[in-house]
Each structure stands twice: as structure tokens, then as C-alpha cells.
Amino acid sequence: MPANFRSALQQFIREEAKPIEKYGHQPRLYALTKSIGKGMQYDDDVVFAAAWLHDPGVFGGHRPEDPAALTCWDHVHYACERVPGILSETQFPAEKIPTVLAVICEHQPHDEPTSIEATILRDADILEQLGAIGILRTVCKIRRDTRYATFTDAVQALRKSLDTLPGKIRLESTKRLAEPKIIALRNFLDAVESESAGALF
Template sequence: MPSYREALVEYIRRAALPVDKYGHQPRLYSLACEVGRGLVFDDDVVFAAAWLHDLGVFIGHRPEDPGALAHWDHVVYTVDRVPTILRDAGFDESKIPAVLDVIRTHQPADEPASVEAVIVRDADILEQLGSIGILRAVAKVGRDTRYPTFTSVRTVLERALGTLPGKLRLDTSRRLAEGKTRTIALFLSSLAVEDQGELH
């Protein structure tokens, strides 16, 4: 592994709080490589963006005040901090703008232009689906202003199931999404049977 990669992994290992936030980065990079198989892309850019894109959601990097957190733009914060982190890690200076472009357009509502940005965005959408998507949403209950209750998680999963697969750009991503969407649909169907109207 190139030394800059070791430096970024170690940086995120320390910064990713709560600790369950750490797993998203290696999974995202692995998914991005799977999504991008057969395409020509800059793996350095994909690696750096996958590992750093969520810096602004970590405790210690985001506001603690609930009111400020509700209006927090973690992408703006991340884009501001990433160039220094990359330089300190010995990353190729000429590729930093491409990394920032990927980070700026990694969310489902964004319109990525580069192949690296499309790959990372598709992979990030896939991380919101399937068993991993369910776990990531449930883990936020009570500690994220968007997820005060289990009912709020159900709403988020229903919205993910209804909207996210249609936002995927690549055929490979769509194929990978098929099993993940079935998993969420089955979960929501089972939940509707089991909750007895008292999920809260």
C-alpha cells in the first residue's frame, strides 16, 4: 500500500467517531472498485475520496449543538479540510482538485461529471441499501437529529427503497442494487407485520 494510503487510513481510523463510522470507508472503497470494474479511472482519486468524503459527519468535526447540526453542511467542511490532509499524507498535489470534485458530488441528489465521481456516488448509494443500509440507519437512532425514533428509520428506508435505485448511473451498480433492494423490501414487509402499530 502506498504510504499516502496508510496515512489516510490511519487518519480516518482516529477521526471516525462514533467508532462504527469507520467501517463505511473501507466498504465504500471496495464497492467503488467493484462498481468501476472494467472502467478506466484514477484509483488514487477514488481511494482518497472514498476515505475522506465523510470527514464532516464525525464527532469532533461536526457541531455538537443540535440546532447548528441540523443546518450543517458536512461536504463544505470536508472540501475545506481535505487539501491539507492530502498534502500532509504526501498525496499527488495535481490530483487534489479531482478528489474534491468527487467529494462535492457524492450524494444522491448531486450530478457527478467525472467517472471517479460517478463510481463513488453509485457506491455510496449502494451503502444506503441492503443489510448495511439498515444497520447504518438503525445505529443512528437517538444520536442523530434525523433519527429520533425507529419510526423515523422506517421512513428513511422506505424513501431509500423508492428513490435511490433510480439514481444509480452504472449498469454494474444497478445489478448490485437488486439484492439490496429486495433485502430492504423484505425487512419493511416483516416490520409491518411485527410492529403491531407500536414501533415508536
């Protein structure tokens, strides 16, 4: 496999990720997969490709701009349509492309992963929705994302993450990594509750 396929994928996302802060999700996510999967046997090339290419459908210029169209937009389906061509251009092994697509299709919290690669990526994506990073990723969407018109919308989404996501984690290594993130998110939400005086808006 050419040594530069990873740098080619990174460069593609660097150019396409809009707004710019969306670029950080990919390198952070891959770093989390390395921490989660330490000592496990899995195909790191597949996880790398899926981590870097699972989200082009949420980038500006790729997703619909019309709010109505955006409400029914399937960013995973979009990614699976685009990813084979992107990987082929980087000379990623053709025989591994179906596995990358399967991992992308199973990376969301509501999915049921059927491989260790998908489980690792899904757990990593859950971690990205907790802790300080989860807070930043949610709050920066206020007034830019149709789901988050107000602070209240963002806080409700964060509360839902805290209530539902920890229980969806599969791997023991992820559960250990999640512990400080859960505490940080809980402390933040408690502080919002105590400081807002019922007037968050």
C-alpha cells in the first residue's frame, strides 16, 4: 500500500471540512481509536480511512443548504456514495473498501456494530460527544445548525448525550476513557443549571 494514502486522506478532509472547526473531529477521532484499540487485533488502515471519511456529508458544500432538505439529509448514505471514489484515488486497497463502508455505516451510537473496527470507531465517536470536546462541538453550532437555535437547545442536546451515550459504549477501554468526560459534562450542566437562574434562553 502506498505510504502516502493517509496523508492524501488528511489533505482531502483539510480542504473540504467547512466550517473549519469540523476538521479537528477527524484527527481527534482517530487518536481516540488508537487509545481504545490499544492491544487489540484490528485493521488500523480500515479504521483510519473510516475515521477520516465518515463525515463529508456534514461539511458545508456537501450537505444541503435548504433547512427543509437538511432535516431529512442522510450524511452516512452520502459518505458511502463518495468514499469508494476517494479511496480509489489514494490507491487504498480495493479489497478493503467494502469493510471501510461497513464501518462508516455502523459508526453512530444507535447502530449495532458487527466488527471490531466498527465497534472501535463507534465508541470513539461517542467519546467525541462527551466531555469538554462534546460541549464545544455542540455550542459552536448554535444559530448555525437548525437543531440549535438557542442555548437551551444546546443544553438539552448535551443532557441527552449524558443520559444516553455512556450506556451505549461497548468496550471496557472506552468506558475507562469516558469516565472523566462524563464527569466534566455533568459538572458543566450542573453549573449551567445553577448559574442560569431559569433564564438560559
